[in-house]
Amino acid sequence: MSEIKEMVAEVVEKVLKHKVEKETVDLLEENLWAENVWQLLLENELHNVAVSEEEGGAGGDIEDLLELYGLIGKYAAPVPFIEHTLANYLLKQIDIKGYEQLTTYSITAPLQLKEDALFGTLKHVPWAKYAEKIVALAQEGSQQFIVVADLENAVLKNGTNLAAEPRSEVVFENMKALQKVPITAKQYMSLSKLVTAASVSKMNGALTTVFQLSVQFSKEREQFGRPIHRFQLVQQHLANMAGEQTLMTVATNNVQTLLGDGQEGLEVAYTRLRMDDASRAVATAAHQVHAAIGVTHEHRLHQFTRRLWAWRDEEFTARYWKQQLAKQMLESKMDLWESITEQNEAHVHA
Amino acid sequence: MNLPKVQFTEEQKQFRQEVRSFLKQHIEKGTFETRCDSWLSGSNPDFSKIVAEQGWIGMTWPKQYGGKERSTLDRYILTEEFLAFGAPVAAHWFADRQTGPLLLRFGTEYQKEFFLPKIIKGECFFAIGLSEPNSGSDLASVTTRAEKVEGGWIVNGAKTWSSNAQDSHYMVTLIRTEPLGEKKHEGLSQFIIDLKGEGVTITPIRYLTGEPHFNDVFFDNVFVPDEMVVGTLGNGWKQGLAELAFERSGPERILSTFPLLNEAIEQLKKKRDYAGLEEAMKLVAELWSLRNLSIGVAKVLEEGGEVNIPAALVKSIGTKFEQKIPEIVRLLLDVYPDLQSEKEIERYLAESILHAPGFTIRGGTSEVLYGILAKGVIAQ
Ligand SMILES: Cc1cc2nc3c(=O)[nH]c(=O)nc-3n(C[C@H](O)[C@H](O)[C@H](O)COP(=O)(O)OP(=O)(O)OC[C@H]3O[C@@H](n4cnc5c(N)ncnc54)[C@H](O)[C@@H]3O)c2cc1C
Numbered sequence: 001m002s003e004i005k006e007m008v009a010e011v012v013e014k015v016l017k018h019k020v021e022k023e024t025v026d027l028l029e030e031n032l033w034a035e036n037v038w039q040l041l042l043e044n045e046l047h048n049v050a051v052s053e054e055e056g057g058a059g060g061d062i063e064d065l066l067e068l069y070g071l072i073g074k075y076a077a078p079v080p081f082i083e084h085t086l087a088n089y090l091l092k093q094i095d096i097k098g099y100e101q102l103t104t105y106s107i108t109a110p111l112q113l114k115e116d117a118l119f120g121t122l123k124h125v126p127w128a129k130y131a132e133k134i135v136a137l138a139q140e141g142s143q144q145f146i147v148v149a150d151l152e153n154a155v156l157k158n159g160t161n162l163a164a165e166p167r168s169e170v171v172f173e174n175m176k177a178l179q180k181v182p183i184t185a186k187q188y189m190s191l192s193k194l195v196t197a198a199s200v201s202k203m204n205g206a207l208t209t210v211f212q213l214s215v216q217f218s219k220e221r222e223q224f225g226r227p228i229h230r231f232q233l234v235q236q237h238l239a240n241m242a243g244e245q246t247l248m249t250v251a252t253n254n255v256q257t258l259l260g261d262g263q264e265g266l267e268v269a270y271t272r273l274r275m276d277d278a279s280r281a282v283a284t285a286a287h288q289v290h291a292a293i294g295v296t297h298e299h300r301l302h303q304f305t306r307r308l309w310a311w312r313d314e315e316f317t318a319r320y321w322k323q324q325l326a327k328q329m330l331e332s333k334m335d336l337w338e339s340i341t342e343q344n345e346a347h348v349h350a
Numbered sequence: 351m352n353l354p355k356v357q358f359t360e361e362q363k364q365f366r367q368e369v370r371s372f373l374k375q376h377i378e379k380g381t382f383e384t385r386c387d388s389w390l391s392g393s394n395p396d397f398s399k400i401v402a403e404q405g406w407i408g409m410t411w412p413k414q415y416g417g418k419e420r421s422t423l424d425r426y427i428l429t430e431e432f433l434a435f436g437a438p439v440a441a442h443w444f445a446d447r448q449t450g451p452l453l454l455r456f457g458t459e460y461q462k463e464f465f466l467p468k469i470i471k472g473e474c475f476f477a478i479g480l481s482e483p484n485s486g487s488d489l490a491s492v493t494t495r496a497e498k499v500e501g502g503w504i505v506n507g508a509k510t511w512s513s514n515a516q517d518s519h520y521m522v523t524l525i526r527t528e529p530l531g532e533k534k535h536e537g538l539s540q541f542i543i544d545l546k547g548e549g550v551t552i553t554p555i556r557y558l559t560g561e562p563h564f565n566d567v568f569f570d571n572v573f574v575p576d577e578m579v580v581g582t583l584g585n586g587w588k589q590g591l592a593e594l595a596f597e598r599s600g601p602e603r604i605l606s607t608f609p610l611l612n613e614a615i616e617q618l619k620k621k622r623d624y625a626g627l628e629e630a631m632k633l634v635a636e637l638w639s640l641r642n643l644s645i646g647v648a649k650v651l652e653e654g655g656e657v658n659i660p661a662a663l664v665k666s667i668g669t670k671f672e673q674k675i676p677e678i679v680r681l682l683l684d685v686y687p688d689l690q691s692e693k694e695i696e697r698y699l700a701e702s703i704l705h706a707p708g709f710t711i712r713g714g715t716s717e718v719l720y721g722i723l724a725k726g727v728i729a730q
Contacts, residue, residue, distance in 0.1 A: 029560060123686070124686060159688065159690050160690070161688075162687055162688075162689070162700060162703065162704065222484075223486060223487045223488040224487070224488045224491075225488075231717065233717040233720065234717070280677055283707075284673070284706075284707070287707035287711075288707075288710060288711070288715070288716070288717075291486060291487075291711045291715055292481070292486060292510075292511050292708075292711055292712075294707065295557060295558050295707050295708050295711070296555050296556065296557065296558060297555075297556035297557060297558050297559075297560050298555070298556065299558075301558075302558035305707075306558065306704070309687070309703050309704075310687075313680065313685075313686055313687060314686075319681070319684065
């Protein structure tokens with residue numbers, strides 16, 4: 001772990017721990033959000049992590065940034081931190097300078113590009129309601145592009161995901177592309193991995209909190225004259241959750257480091273795929289342990305379980321990665337073991 | 351364990367058709383919209399009134415109270431159709447399912463004459479007052495208490511998680527009528543408490559979606575006349591157990607998310623998605639076999655048999671199934687769960703995911719049911 005990573009993570013954890021309370025997360029349900037937390041993050045230059053110092057950034061790399069995404073998930077922070085910083089980081093990958101104004105992204109499905117004009121509809125775009133710019137995928141003929149557009153003049157249909165986070169349908173009808181950069185399939189793959197690494201990071205954060213809340217609750221809640229963690233069936237839930245949480249934390253940490261080192265294997269895909277099961281198992285067990293109090297709005301648990309239920313069906317889903325992995329396996333000349341260890345004879349000799 | 355097998359008669363099939371076209375008509379007219387888990391979260395007193403006009407509340411009860419003396423299986427068919435179409439029947443559900451049968455078995459003549467006709471007309475809804483903040487699974491530890499006064503009792507304490515108490519007129523309430531002694535199952539009684547009465551305060555508890563659903567109900571020196579004690583004083587625990595058989599074995603423990611499964615299969619058919627349909631058919635097979643159990647229990651109940659153990663079985667495996675449906679469907683179809691969506695499938699998926707956690711908690715948690723089941727099979 002880099003020094004800066006530790007330092008930055010500490011600052012963010014402190015801000016989120018003190019500023020993001022149950023009521024702060026609830027703001028989303030009243031069509032508000034934690035603008036004060038956002039301001040604090042900006043003041044501390046945290047939106048400039050993984051932007052190089054030459055470009056006026058705060059230094060650090062993608063590993064540092066992904067670690068912060070984990071904290072956003074861990075505290076369910078209702079701010080567009082991931083959206084804005086990741087949108088800019090995606091632009092950086094294609095040598096475009098990031099934007100100061102609030103920017104979001106959506107690169108799962110392409111818009112149509114005709115010369116410089118954009119057409120089409122993007123669904124479930126995060127925070128588009130508040131953002132000024134969007135980084136999107138576009139297609140002209142068989143060529144793919146990363147484009148940037150102004151959201152000001154776009155037609156938005158605002159809604160929310162299961163966790164009340166802002167999601168909008170954005171309609172592009174002859175909108176000007178402010179930027180367009182052609183990308184290769186390989187580049188697209190690596191951008192999709194970045195986006196997925198961001199999702200698994202925030203999901204792992206939320207999952208960790210769900211687990212911790214459950215452990216805590218099982219010590220506090222008593223029935224039949226003893227804390228419920230003394231019942232073997234509750235112990236089974238706790239043990240299963242511990243297994244899932246550990247699996248996912250180690251996987252997520254691995255992915256973050258690999259991306260930081262510029263290595264792009266299939267690890268992100270494995271992690272995202274496994275996260276689908278983990279989020280279901282942990283959310284189910286946590287609600288079972290909490291019983292009635294856990295399904296109330298007053299309790300915090302749902303702020304994290306609803307995020308898990310929402311996030312697992314957004315962006316590059318497990319279904320998407322399952323298909324990608326199957327395709328890779330079909331086309332690969334390696335057998336399974338060679339592919340897992342990413343090493344075959346040809347590689348070693350080469 | 352074994353349960354009777356049941357084949358429906360021609361008349362019963364006809365009755366099912368009648369209920370089905372009634373529900374379809376009302377969906378078309380816009381009386382209600384299909385929702386998952388509507389039997390508990392869809393309280394619509396106006397619709398309950400319409401159902402009552404059909405003679406479909408308390409339909410198995412004696413004619414002298416306004417009932418139709420129809421069979422338990424007719425009622426089973428009726429409730430199944432409500433669930434399949436996701437109809438908002440929560441307002442009258444508890445009264446029809448358990449308060450009526452409770453009063454018929456243990457109630458005084460006065461209670462039957464007073465309550466049953468009103469329930470049947472859809473004018474009197476009941477809530478269930480069992481749980482307390484510190485007494486969930488350990489129900490026998492309840493502390494809401496009553497002290498004897500002339501002509502009745504003075505009740506103090508609080509119940510929680512009372513589903514639909516906000517729309518209900520009365521609550522069957524489990525109350526300690528003797529100080530807590532060595533045996534905590536003793537000294538408990540069931541009172542019918544007028545929820546509009548003096549000293550009763552109902553405050554809503556929001557479900558995780560933010561919707562009002564269940565409630566805290568506080569009793570501050572509430573006077574309950576002697577006529578409102580159900581059955582035998584001090585016998586509340588045993589009487590309550592009898593109710594649980596009705597509560598745990600019905601089709602609502604299998605079909606809460608059925609509208610989603612139904613819509614998913616429609617979509618897979620439209621897409622001619624063989625692989626997806628093959629997977630979905632596994633759910634259908636499971637549904638069919640669970641349904642056999644639930645219907646079998648209904649049959650035994652009709653004949654006055656003992657069903658506590660199989661009822662616990664139906665609830666524990668049935669609710670697991672209803673919980674599984676959204677988890678499988680989301681893998682079979684590319685659906686984005688969205689409560690506000692115009693697409694039914696997206697709405698049903700969102701409703702199912704958000705309501706699923708409660709399935710294996712309400713009416714007794716699965717963990718507690720496993721204990722009952724295991725003890726039951728060992729005792730056999
Ligand atoms: C949607 C919904 C509607 C409801 N409606 C009503 C209603 O109308 N009226 C009413 O009275 N109540 C209602 N309830 C309350 C319900 O009956 C209780 O939630 C349930 O009995 C569990 O109690 P609890 O929530 O206090 O959990 P707890 O008893 O505190 O249980 C917490 C956890 O510990 C486990 N546990 C407890 N004891 C044991 C044990 N001995 N062995 C193994 N595990 C154990 C439980 O299984 C659970 O996982 C409703 C609940 C829900 C979710």
